[in-house]
Amino acid sequence: MSTTATSPVPGSPREPQQGRPRSEKNHKPTVSAKPVTWKLPVTLLVLAVVAFIFFGLLGPHATAKFGISSGGDFFQLPAIEVPAFLAGIVLSVIMLGLAGYAMFLKTRNIRPPRWLPVLFTVLFVVAFLIWVVGGARTPSISLAGLIAGSVTLAVPIVFGSLSGVLCERSGVVNIAIEGQLLGGAFTAAIVASMTNNPYLGLLAAAVAGALVSMVLAVFSIRYVVNQIIVGVVLNVLISGLTGFLFSTVMQANKEMFNSPGRLPIIEIPVLSSIPVLGPILFKQSVVGYLMYVAVIVVWIGLFKTKWGLRVRSVGEHPQAADTLGIKVNATRFWNVTLGGAVAGIGGSFFTLVAIDSFTKEISGGRGFIALAAMILGRWNPIGAFFAALLFGFADNLQSIVTIIGTPVPSQFMAMLPYLVTVFAVAGLVGRSRPPAASGIPYVKG
C-alpha cells in the first residue's frame, strides 16, 4: 500500500481496493482506481497474430525497396532494401512481445504505458507497408514521396481537426467541420479569382469559415438548439449553397469567378534538400507552413496559457467556470468562431494549393475524417495532428497501391481510417474521453 502515491489523503473514499502487493520495479506503475480492462491487450494480441500470419508466415518472398532520396536532394542516400518475409516475421514477433507485455501488465492490474499502443501502431504500419510493397508487381516505392504526399493530403484534415479541438474543448460539438472546409474552399476560390490575389482568398476563406461557425454558435448557444442537429444541417446548407452558386455564378463565368491562382510553394534553400524531412517541413505552401504553426499555437494556447485554462474549464465544468467569473457562453462563442476560421483556412487548401478551381463537394467528406482524427488524437492538437497524418497516409497509400498493383483492394485501404476510428471510439485502442461538458449547452440560472 505504501508503494504508490495515488491517495494523497489517507482514508479518502477514492482509495482503490488494494488487495495484492505491487512490485515497484523499473516501470512506473500507474495504478488506476478502475480495474484495467482486457480490451487493449486482447486487441493487440489479435492484431499481432494477424500480423504474424499474414505479414509473416504468408508474407511475400520478395525484397521491398524503399527509395529515400529524390533526384535534387542535397546528399543522396541509397535506397533501403528489405527482405519482406524476414521483416514480417521479425516485426510481428516484436508485436507479439508487446501484446504479451500488455497482458502481463493487465494480470498485475497496471495500466499499460501510453507509448505501448503508439509503438504498436507504428510497427504495424511499417509491417503492413513492407507487406504491401513486397507483394506488389513492382516492389519498389519512394518513401520520401509517400511521406510527402501523406503530409499534403493531411493538411485540410489537420486544420479541420484543430477546429474540432477548439470547439469541443470549449464544450461545443462541431459536426459542421465539413461545411466549414467547403465554405472556406468556395470563398477562397471566388475571392482569389475576383481579386487575382490568392492571399486575399486565403484571408476570405478564414472569414467564411468563421461565418459558418458563427451560425453554429448562435444557434447552439443563443437558441440552445442541439449542436449535432445544427452541425448536420449546416453541412447540408453549405453543400447546397456552394453547389447552387457554383452552378449559377461560377459556371457562367469561369474566368472571372473560378480561376484562383495557386499559392506558390515556398522552398527554403538548403534545408529543403534534406532527404525525407526536407520536402515535408521546408517545401510547402503558405497553408502548409500555417498548419505547423497552427498546431503548435493551438497546443501552447490550450495547455500553457491562461486563456487555454479558461477554455478547458468551460468545456469540462461550465458551472465551476461561471462561479469563478468566466463568461461561459462568450468563451464558447469566440472559440467556435476561431475554430471555424481555422477550418476555413484548411478549406482554402483545396482550391488554392491542391487544385486551382472549385468543384461541387470538393471537400469530399474530409471534414468527417477530421472529426475522426480529433477523436483518435484524444482532443489534443498534437495527437490530432498525428492522427490526421495517419489518415493522410492511408489516403495516399490507397492511390499508390492502385499504381504499383497489390493484392489489397484499394477500397479496403480507403475504408481503413473509418474502421480505425470505430475501434478507437469503441475504446479498443486505448480510452478516449471527450471534454465533460462537450455538447451540453450552458444556461445560467
Next chain:
Amino acid sequence: MSENNEPRRSAAPDPDRNPDALPPETQPAPAPEAESGAPVKDAALVTSLDTAGGAMRPSAVPVSAQSGSLPGTDDSDSVLRKIFTGNGIVTILAVLLALILGGLLIASTDKVVAATSSYFFARPTDFLAAVWSAATSSYVALFQGSVFNPRGSGVGGQFAPLMETLTIATPLITAGLGVALAFRAGLFNIGAQGQIIMAGILAAWVGFALDLPVGLHLLLVLIAGVIGGAVWGGLVGVLKARTGAHEVIVTIMFNYIALYLVRYLLDTPAFQRPGETTPISPILDPSAVYPQIFGSQYRLHIGFLLAIAATIFVSWLLNRSTIGFEFRAVGANPKAALTAGINVPRATILVMTIAGGLAGLAGVAQVAGTEKVLTDGVAATYGFDAITVALLGRSTPWGTFAAGVLFGAFRAGAVQMQIQTGTPIDIVLVVQSLIVLFIAAPPLVRAIFGLNPRKKKAATAGKSQKAAATGGAA
C-alpha cells in the same frame, strides 16, 4: 426535469472535496462528514436523475424533437396566442421563411434581376418585378414538377408529377422513420445512409443471384434487405450499449465503410454485371421487384404502401407497445429508465436494430422498386435527407410521413425546375436545411415575425431554453 440546473450548481462548492477551504466556524465539530454530506447527497441525487451523476449523458435529442409538443408554450392563456405561438404556426412560418430566403437566393443570381438592379433608383418597380418573377417562376415550376402539371396529357398525365413525388418520398419516409424512432430513444442515427446501402447490397444480391418462384422471391428480397439494414444499425447499438461509443461518430464511420464495401463488391465477379466495366450489378429478376401500383406508366410501386404500413407500425410501436414505452423512457431519461427496471442496453440495441430495419426498407424500395439495379449511388442522399425529414416531422410517425412527402415533392419538382428555369437542384438542399434550422429555433422564427409574447417574453424564453437545455444535452 427543468429544475436540475439549480441543484447541480449548489453541488459545485463541494465541502467533501476540500475541507480546508471552509472557514472553521462552518465546520461543526461532531461528525462533519454526516452534516455537510446530507445536502450534497440530495443534490447529487437530483443531478443523477438526469445525467447519472455525469456518468451517463441525458437524452441526445432535444425535447422539441422527441415529442410533438414544445415546452414553454403551454402557459399561454388566450386561444389566439396559442395559435400564434404554438407549434403549427412556427412550422408553417419556418417553411415560408425558408422559401422566401430560397427565392431571394434564386433572384440574386438571376440575369434579369442583375440587369434591372443597375437602374434600381430610376425604376425600382422593374427590379422588384424581376425579383418576384425569378423567384415565383422557379417555385411554379417546382410545383408543376411535384404535384400537378396543367400541361400534362389527360388526368393521368397531369397527376404524373404527384406519382413521382410519392415514389421519391417512399425511401425518405421509411428511412426518416428509422431516424425518428432512434431520436425518440435519445439516439442520433446519422447512419441511415449506410443502412440503406447494406440493405441494398443484400436485397439486390438475392434479387439477381437467386432463382425463386414469384412471390417467395420478392419476400426474400424484402427480408434480406431489412436484415441488412437491421444488422448494420444493430451493430451501432451494440457498440453504443457495450462500449459507450458515441453513436454519431460510429454511424458516420459506418456510412463510409458501407460505401467502400459496396464499391468493392461491385468490382467483384459476384456483383458486377457480366461484360460491364462500370461498377453496376445485373438487373434484378422480374420476380424480385415491387409491382407498380397504378400500372407501368408511373414508377410508383408497392414500396409506398409498405411505407404507409411502416408508419402505422412505428406509430403503434411508440404509442401502444411496451417496447415503445421503454424506448421513450430511455430517450427521456436513461438513468430514470434504468431505475425503473428498464434494460437500457437492450433497448438501445433493439431500437437501433429496428431503426436500421426501417432504413433497410428504404434500401429495398430503391433496388427492388425505383432503380431495379445496385450501384454505389443506391442510397443517393436519402440517408442524410432522412435526418432532416425526421427533424421536420418532429420525430412523430405521421409527422415524418408528411415531411417525407414534402421533401419528396421538393426533390421531384427540383428536376422539373432545373429543366424549365435553369435553377440548380441544389436550391432544394438550401431550402430543406433552412426549414430545419428555423424549426429547431422557434424563438428566432417568432422574433422575425414579431410573434413573441411581450408580457411573458422573459419568463417563457428562459423556461423553454432551460427545458431545451436539459433535454438537449449531449
